[in-house]
Amino acid sequence: MFRADIFRTATFRLTLAVVGAMIGAMVLQFGLVFVQLSHFEAHRSETLLKREADVLLHETPARLEYEVRERTRDNLRIVLNGAGLFDSGFHPLAGDIKTWPDGLVIDGEVHQLRVQPPEDAPYEMRFLAVRVPGDRILVLAHSLHMLTELHYMTRRAVWISVLPIVAFALMTGIVLSHRALARVKVMHEAIDRIMDGDLHERLPVARERDDLERLAGSVNRMLDRLEHLLDEIRDVGNDIAHDLRTPLTRVRARLERATSRPHDTDYLNGVIGQATQDLDQCFSVITALLRIGEIENGRRRAGFARVDAGMIVDDIIDLYEPIAEAQGIALTSETQDRDRLFVFGDRDLLIEVLANLIDNALKFTQAGGAVVIAAHLNHGAHAAPGEGDVVLSVADTGIGIAESERTAVLGRFYRSDKSRHIPGSGLGLSLVSAILRLHSASLTIRAASTRETNPGCIFEIGFPWHGVEALADADGVLKDVTHCNRASLENRAVIET
Structure with a gap:
């Protein structure tokens, strides 16, 4: 043979x-x-x-x-x-x-x-x-x-x-x-x-570097990526089981206590309300995971268009300013080069990125603190006048993120020790990371100050420069999507207040 x-x-x-x-x-x-x-x-x-x-x-x-x-x-x-x-x-x-x-x-x-x-x-x-x-x-x-x-x-x-x-x-x-x-x-x-x-097995690769060797090298890199993804899936499965087990256990315990002996109507209604909240927490975790999976599949790229980053900042300020005032936090914006803050992407997803970052900033910032949203052009060394990467940043005066944890916080279900007491599923920054990868954007996390207590944190997002002509070719007419997704964000803000 x-x-x-x-x-x-x-x-x-x-x-x-x-x-x-x-x-x-x-x-x-x-x-x-x-x-x-x-x-x-x-x-x-x-x-x-x-x-x-x-x-x-x-x-x-x-x-x-x-x-x-x-x-x-x-x-x-x-x-x-x-x-x-x-x-x-x-x-x-x-x-x-x-x-x-x-x-x-x-x-x-x-x-x-x-x-x-x-x-x-x-x-x-x-x-x-x-x-x-x-x-x-x-x-x-x-x-x-x-x-x-x-x-x-x-x-x-x-x-x-x-x-x-x-x-x-x-x-x-x-x-x-x-x-x-x-x-x-x-x-x-x-x-x-x-x-x-x-x-853990890999294809043999020698030093000949011919077509077959290059193909074997590509297959090995693919296997490395698959192994990494399988490990992530295994870890995610364990994290899902861990995060869903607690609320489901509480639901079961409350229902068992409610059925163990007769109770009045008010008590039963309270048990049902608490069980509903626990189930909503489970549904939010599942919904977030499905959302991340949808984004990582790249299907939303077909809806990319020219987006005004300055208008997104204005909408986020309008929606979250009442929430920040209620918590005693000053929410402000700083924009430069306003007439050139255009990116190529999905407006709804970009709003979701800023919404998650603002949520985190408000959660981990104490009363009397400040949250600043900034947008400007990053004029590189080789950029012509009027050109540069669009940069969005969210800075706060909260508890900050340790340097050793700035990569881990982008993973799914990761919660640092000093944020365990704050409600959340640990999927917000994972969703942000997935959306930014879809937009080929970079995310940098650094401390806002050198103070030991409440050093704050800055999330800086850099969008690649596409040029005015490229944006015009991608979408000749600037779509009027000012109110797109506004209703869902308003509902989200009302719930969180």
Whole structure:
């Protein structure tokens, strides 16, 4: 089976294609040589016959007859292979051509005619017939044996050249195919072990860096990513079970106490209300996970359009300012380059990003603190005037995030020790991270100050510069979506107050 697979490999098929191309090129080359030799020999024969005829035309009749008889000598046959002198009635007078060739025309031009000897196979010769003094006709002939020999040598050279080259190429193809098949066999065995459950197995990669090695490297990177995702799924499953178990346990305990003995209506209504709150917490976790999954699938990218980041900031300030005032927190905004704060993305998702960041800022900021939303252009070193990345930031004066936890807080269900007492599922920043990845935006977390207590935190979002022309091509008309998703945000704000 392994030997049969050699002839089905891409390397062997490529070798066959190369062999076919080589044979075609050689046949074309020898064909051109064959045509050139035939043309050269025909021209040489014609020149030879006409030159000899011109020489003999200037001889006297007696001398001409003598010269024709001398053409039968062997040393003269090197130049001409036949000569004959005929009278006006086509009767032979001298020479070794005893009969008038069939089809020969007396026009001083060379003609190629077939000759049929009495006891031999027919063959072709080139003839020239001219009239000479004395009302006679001179016929000169030249054989094609030289051209026949050239044709034979050409055909022999083709076979001698093609057969060794084809044999060597086929042997090379078999060796290379065997080598490639051996490497593929090792990879198949590794893949079988991976399919059997060994997720730590990887395809072998050597130092050759050919196409197969690069493909194996890409597959290994894919396996690394899949293993990481499977670990995340496993961790998420454990976190979901842990986070849902507590509220569901409370629901079960309350219901058991309610059914253990008779209670009045007010008590039962209270138990039902508390159970409903616990179930709502479970539903919020499930809804957030489904939302993250939908965003990470990239389906929302089809709805991307030109979005005014300054208008988003204004809407967030309008919606959350009453909540901040109720908590004794100052919520303000700072915008620069207002006429150029445009990004390419989904307005609803970007509003959701700022809403989650504002929620966190208000949760972890004490009364008397401040939350600032800023928007401006980040003019890089190579940016032209009026160009730059759009930067949105949310800064607060709350408890802050330790530097060691700034990457972990973006994971699902992560809750730091100093935020355990604050209600939440730990999925808000995960949702923010997923949305920003969809928009190819960067997120930076740093401390707002160097104070040990309440150092605050700054979430800074950088959107890549697309240019005015790119935004116009993506969406020629700025969509009027000022009130889009406003109702849902208002409902969310009312619930949280």
